[in-house]
Amino acid sequence: MTTRPLLLTGGHLLDPSIGLDGTGDLLLVDGVVAAVGGSIAGPADAIRVDCSGRHVTPGFIDVHCHLREPGREDVETIATGARAAAAGGFTAVCAMPNTDPVTDNQAAVGFIRAQAAKADASRVYPIGAISVGMNGDRLSEMGEMVAAGAVAVSDDGRPVVSAQLMRTALEYARTFGIPVADHCEEPTLAHGGVMNEGIISARLGLKGIPSESEEIMVIRDILLARRTGGRVHLCHMSTWGSVELIRWGKERGIPVTAEVCPHHLTLTEDRVGQYDTNAKMNPPLRTQRDVDALVAALKDGTIDCVATDHAPHHNDEKNREFADAPNGIVGLETALSVLMTWLVAPGTITLSQLVEKMSCAPARVFGLAGGTLRRGAIADVTVLDAAAAWTVQGSDFRSKGRNSPWLGSTLRGRVDRCIVGGRQVHVRDGLA
DSSP states (O other): OOOOOOOEEEEEEEEEETEEEEEEEEEETEEEEESSSSSSOOOOOEEEEEEETOEEEEEEEEEOOOOOOOTTTTTTOHHHHHHHHHHHTEEEEEEEESSSOOSSSHHHHHHHHHHHHHHTTSSEEBOOSGGGOOOOSBBHHHHHHHHOOOOOOTTSSOOOOOOHHHHHHHHHHHHHHHHEEEEEOOOHTTTOOOOEESSSHHHHHHEEEHHHHHHHHHHHHHHHHHHHHOEEEEEEEEOOOHHHHHHHHHHHHOOOEEOHHHHHHHOGGGTTTOOGGGGOSOOOOOOHHHHHHHHHHHHEEEEEEEEEOOOOOOOHHHHHOOGGGGGOOOOOOEEEEHHIIIIITTTOOOOOHHHHHIHHHHHHHTTOSSSEEEEEEEEBBEEEEEEEEOOOOOOOSSSSSOOOOOOOOEEEEEEEEEOOOOOOOOEEEEEO
């Protein structure tokens, strides 16, 4: 690691936040963008990196991941998660609070920040719990957590059943200027379900989760945001009906934002196949109609950004029978390539649009630094090779998790370098 100036030369600078799309140099000095575009001489002591044939973009930001520490360090730690994030081009990630103990107080937020600082990789922003212990009964110490560095609150993994508690959370969060990130699931409808409810769940003999279990909570939270003026951020959207409800809310100026995950943009319930537990998540993989609606919503802005919902699990846990296996997959190290393969390469969206959804928009939605190469901005940068093809091998992951539906798949596009605060925290193997 070094604090010397870093000069990236000859790359394709791509930053939709400032309309940047062309070849040029980028100079990073003292942790900020010192100069951008054209030919830059740079200081004599600068580290020079030839980025010819590569894209240079604002660093990606993941507003939704699970780093498991404290409590499940056997599955992931903040350090391994931060290194996995860097390998995937994420210069910053937001860690959900469903740890053990739950991140529901100032000390817990401070612990995560301290562990992230030791990791010396991607930035890690803690998200505090909405309710104490994520039990849905009593609000957590929101103000103290924000003072300690929490950037949002969420009970992700569990729905906030009480509408009154959600209303109060939105009112409090508004005073602190942070979003409430909600796990939208009506528990009495979803209870016992392990995949999408439909013909396939019936054929496999698995209890299904109807799309309405998500949509009921989506419209409830949009209406509560309208009532309170608090910002609600809807996590991991999965149904076409949710898209329609979000569109309705945005057309009326209600402060609602939403995210979608790479797996919900590219896979359907068919992927469950022969009870493949790497296709088990919550919300579940849905139908092609849902996938098509989510992609369209990402393109037209109804859905604001991409988030990974990175959720590592131990192999022994994922190798159980489908109904007993835990939900979730890892995603930090494959998100870019999955979306480049399935959305950018076929021409469904442009690479610039993908950068907007993975970098610029997450910064805006959560009020985070970064998401731009504007002069004076923090020097968080991703360098990627859009033409690279690679085969996903779990043994190559920096994450401790191996639970991915893309193991063995050949994907397009790969991260070469991840730069945080002007320092290279990840350089792909084989590069200087």
